[in-house]
Amino acid sequence: MNFVDRSILFLYGFVTVILLFCFMLVVLGWHLPIIYIKNMLFDVQLRTALFAFLLVLFLLGLRVVVLSLKTQHKRDKGISLEGELGQINVTFDTITALIKRVAGKIPGVKEVRPVLQAYPEGLGVEVVVRVLPDLNIPETSKRLQEEINSYIQESLGIKLSRIKIKVEDIAQELRPRVE
Amino acid sequence: MDGRDNKLIREEGTEIGSIKISDEVVAVIAGLAASEIPGVAGMSGTLAGIAEKLGMKSMAKGVKVEVGERETAIDLYIIVEYGVRIPDVASEVQQAVKKAVESMTGLTVVEVNVHVQGVHFPAEGKEEEIRVK
Numbered sequence: 055m056n057f058v059d060r061s062i063l064f065l066y067g068f069v070t071v072i073l074l075f076c077f078m079l080v081v082l083g084w085h086l087p088i089i090y091i092k093n094m095l096f097d098v099q100l101r102t103a104l105f106a107f108l109l110v111l112f113l114l115g116l117r118v119v120v121l122s123l124k125t126q127h128k129r130d131k132g133i134s135l136e137g138e139l140g141q142i143n144v145t146f147d148t149i150t151a152l153i154k155r156v157a158g159k160i161p162g163v164k165e166v167r168p169v170l171q172a173y174p175e176g177l178g179v180e181v182v183v184r185v186l187p188d189l190n191i192p193e194t195s196k197r198l199q200e201e202i203n204s205y206i207q208e209s210l211g212i213k214l215s216r217i218k219i220k221v222e223d224i225a226q227e228l229r230p231r232v233e
Numbered sequence: 234m235d236g237r238d239n240k241l242i243r244e245e246g247t248e249i250g251s252i253k254i255s256d257e258v259v260a261v262i263a264g265l266a267a268s269e270i271p272g273v274a275g276m277s278g279t280l281a282g283i284a285e286k287l288g289m290k291s292m293a294k295g296v297k298v299e300v301g302e303r304e305t306a307i308d309l310y311i312i313v314e315y316g317v318r319i320p321d322v323a324s325e326v327q328q329a330v331k332k333a334v335e336s337m338t339g340l341t342v343v344e345v346n347v348h349v350q351g352v353h354f355p356a357e358g359k360e361e362e363i364r365v366k
Binding site for chain 1: 306313315316317318319320323324327328331342344345346347348349350351352354
């Protein structure tokens with residue numbers, strides 16, 4: 055969801071909440087809005103303004119509905135491999151999921167966040183991780199690079215141009231509650 | 234499929250009548266052929282996915298077809314199993330879909346584009362379910 059869509063969603067939600075709140079107050083006996091609306095309906099200019107407001111709200115609502123339906127098949131970023139009978143496209147989401155899984159299997163590595171990036175020499179990845187304390191960080195980082203590199207090569211048939219490991223923080227080790 | 238009506242894609246006149254094949258049929262054939270390939274966890278839905286949530290099962294989920302009079306191009310949106318070699322699975326899907334559509338409809342498949350939309354990790358749910366024994 056881009057910035058414009060997020061703004062639309064916020065605006066629509068915000069206006070709807072206010073309108074619903076006013077409506078609840080009307081139901082509880084606050085009749086002032088009804089009087090205002092009645093007066094508005096007799097004034098052509100105010101009526102036009104009210105119609106314009108409702109039209110904008112309606113259009114925002116439509117956009118929100120379209121957004122909610124548009125979950126899959128966004129032609130999201132990915133890599134394209136040439137197949138015998140056509141293209142084979144693999145989305146970045148897929149590659150990210152694979153990297154997360156492989157990195158998460160390495161002992162001591164917690165909270166893996168891979169960020170794929172296109173470099174002039176090809177696709178690369180920056181993997182932001184948290185590791186457990188008492189761990190040899192250079193060794194673990196090297197192992198992470200090796201495991202990610204070999205798995206991506208094996209499953210996708212491509213070589214990542216760069217694998218940057220960024221150890222963001224030390225994770226807290228939770229003691230098991232049961233043996 | 235994306236908002237496709239039952240557009241007529243092929244009509245053949247024979248001595249005793251005409252044969253009509255809709256693009257929905259091509260999509261279903263392609264979808265079934267693709268989901269039978271080992272390593273394919275399922276099809277990734279679009280509007281057909283929404284229809285499925287509403288209780289209407291769609292066999293053409295994750296398939297988009299473009300058809301001409303004699304040829305067709307197919308786009309498949311799939312989810313693969315974790316651990317498979319993606320180019321190999323995609324290539325198998327392309328071949329199986331081409332074979333199935335060509336043999337069943339007589340149309341020439343000029344292109345089968347495979348879009349890998351995600352990975353399925355089989356043991357994910359089970360790991361969380363059982364916390365202690």
